[in-house]
Amino acid sequence: MNHVPKRSETAAEHRWQLEDLFQNQAAWDKEYADAKSMMKKVAAFEGKLSDASQLKACFELEDELSLAVERLYVYANMKHHEDTAEPAYMALSDKSKKISVETGEALSFVTPEVLSLSDEKLEAFIKDPNLAKYRHTLEEMRRQKAHVLSKNEEALMAQVGNISSAPSSIFSILNNADLKFPKVKNENGEEVELSHGRYIQFLESKNREVRKNAFTAMYDTYGKLKNTLATTLNANVTKNIFYARARKYPSALEMSLYGDNIPQSVYTNLIDAIHKSLPLMHRYMNLRKKLLGVDELHMYDLFAPLVDEFDMDITYEQAKATVKESLKPLGEDYLAVLQDGFDNGWIDVYENEGKRSGAYSWGAFGTHPYVLLNHKDNLNSMFTLTHEMGHALHSYYSDNTQNYRDAQYTIFLAEVASTLNEALLMDYLLGKSTDPKEKMYLLTYYADQFRTTVFRQTMFAEFEKIVHERTEQGESLTPQELSKIYYDLNVLYYGKDMVVDKDIEMEWARIPHFYTSFYVYKYATGFSAATSFSKQILEEGAPAVDRYLGFLKSGGSDFSINILKKAGVDMSTPEPIEQAMSVFESLIEQMEQLTK
Structure with missing residues (x-):
């Protein structure tokens, strides 16, 4: 059809x-x-x-x-x-x-x-x-x-x-409606207008000139509006500090963590643990440079494909079977609920005319969860299936164990179950892969998740922390100052094998999440907690599975940090991040072996 x-x-x-x-x-x-x-x-x-x-x-x-x-x-x-x-x-x-x-x-x-x-x-x-x-x-x-x-x-x-929503609204209108990007040449030499959506496609191009031109055009455009964008971001920071002081919090950061009852040590721990792990990120950049075969690795090379697109044609039936097989470490009970979801009307599988795009898991207490997909027969869709079923089973176990009020888990916990399923699927695929090309494709897919979800989001989190602290100390942040803070963080995070192009100093101006302050760290902690769980489950077996199922059943019956701690992941210590980093290190080692 x-x-x-x-x-x-x-x-x-x-x-x-x-x-x-x-x-x-x-x-x-x-x-x-x-x-x-x-x-x-x-x-x-x-x-x-x-x-x-x-x-x-x-x-x-x-x-x-x-x-x-x-x-x-x-x-x-x-x-x-x-x-x-x-x-x-x-x-x-x-x-x-x-x-x-x-x-x-x-x-x-x-x-x-x-x-x-x-x-x-x-x-x-x-x-x-x-x-x-x-x-x-x-x-x-x-x-x-x-x-x-x-x-x-x-x-x-x-x-x-x-009034307080003004900085976010102004940024959104400026970024989505008023910003006009120039035309750049695509791989066929045709002039195409740059847009937010096309930008990543250009950065994923095999043609380096295409990547470089899109990168320069993107940041030139933001650079021309740097005074307006700095004023908008500063207004958002000032708003946060106003609320923190009015509501008697020691700082804007502590105010934002208070809702989920997260100690500030979780935030600072994440940054400190990632700083200690930066040599791994630098090692990955060195490997990227080698695999791309370039004399200098530039910021616009970060999304360039390291291996030729490896086509994995996976039907929905095959995806379900593979996901089920990969989740075997979670035990019979988990698999039985998963099968019930597959068989009994939980999932809306394929695209149809007018159907909402993307994917999600949703539902109402007292009825089984639902999952919306727009399945295509590829690797990405298989990962989406396991991700959304992770959410669905988290809701299923919470709803069936807790009363209505205590069943709803927080955003801090929301991505753990979905990401754990992805980690187990990846481990399973890597374990059975015999084709070096396929293995390399999977390894780069996974390593890039660490780069974008843990390192990059932590860098964002650190930028937010610095910007708020400096403003709280009475400093005013000019566009030049914001750009310097941001540029220096890139140098720190990417290391000596990366040529940190001057253009990247304007990237702070295009990150919408900076208007939902102190949110992005949850991506990094969620990913680290899930990776820590998967490591424990694969190494310990049954006792770790019991602890994990206890986590799924807890819903929001206690504070998030306590729910994780009871299950064996203490986010107030560096240990879960260190465990996640040991998984990242093993990916790099496997990639290095394949490139010898």
Whole structure:
């Protein structure tokens, strides 16, 4: 079939079964009406939450209402994603968004009212056996209490909210709408307009001239706007410092880590451990230079293919079988749940007309998870399958072990299960590969994940830390200063075998994540935690698997750092990063062997 099929033309066994969530539209409409009437009951609790039995009843209603709205929202939006052009589901999606916002507004008094109670009262609630189910919620509220302001101040902070999103909005408009890139020559010598999407394609070109021209054109464009972009980034930093000071945090970094209750040592540990591992990164750069056969390795050579594209034609059926085989170390129970997902309508497999692009795992508590794919018969799609099923099984185990409130895990933990599955798949593929070309392709695929997810994201995290600290000390950061900090970090991270081109000093100006401050470190910690888990599972077997399944079952029932620690990965020490680095080192050794 050469055309993209319509939704109606895709086979039933390749479609997810949303009937498991709602049998039909009438069932959705009924739950919508129920949620609307539940919402009306919420207001009756306002002003009464100092009484333990009232608080319990309020929390129970909040759970029931929130779950109903989550189910309505997830179903409506997944229906919309099946075919985004279908007006009926566009309308349903809008309807679900509205009720979600209304529910948030109806419940908005609960947290402030609980926080206005005395410390003694909160302590008594935490110890009350009748409220045992809500202990973690209450402990979390007590922890936040120190940073909640008076009623009037909170009202003022809420109004500031609209202004505070300005730096991010301005950057987004500038970066996505107003920036105009020049034309550059592609591999066929044709003039093509450079864009964000095409930039990586150009950098992956085998033709070095194409790579260099795209790289120079990209940073020239940003360089012309350096004063505006520096002002925008500085405004974002100033906003973070304003919030940190207003809410009585020692620094912007500590404020951002406080939400997940992550000690600052986790952040600084990551940077220190990666600094100690930089010789490995430098060794990989040396190998890259050798494999590309260049006299000098430049920044625009980082994405150039090291081996000819190795075509691995993998059907969906083969992908499922290989993924299952690779996850055998996780034991029979895990494999049985995985098979259930494969067989029983969890996955929407192929692209169809109007279907949302990309891939995700989603769902609502009380029903099995769902996975959206747009499967192509290649290696990337097989990794996507195992990645998304990692998320799905994490949700499955959490939902089946925890109550509704404690089942939701944090973003800090979210990428661990998915990345662990990828690590086990990679280990399996490398173990059975006999073709040196295939092996080299897999090794470079994996080594580049370490480079981009651990080293690069840590470098970003370090840049954010420096920029905020300097501003907190009263320094003003000019475009020249921002560029110098960024350039020096590149020199440090890439080492003497890399010619750090002057152009790269403007890269800070095009990273959208810098407007979601102190977020990127989670990519590096998540990847390191997953790699540490996979190493323990492959070396220790059953005891490590039991610890890992305990992690999957914990959901959000404790603070993220404690959940990982109980499972044998202590992110407040350098050990998980060191374990991940030992895996990276073995990849480099294998690549060096193949190039001899």
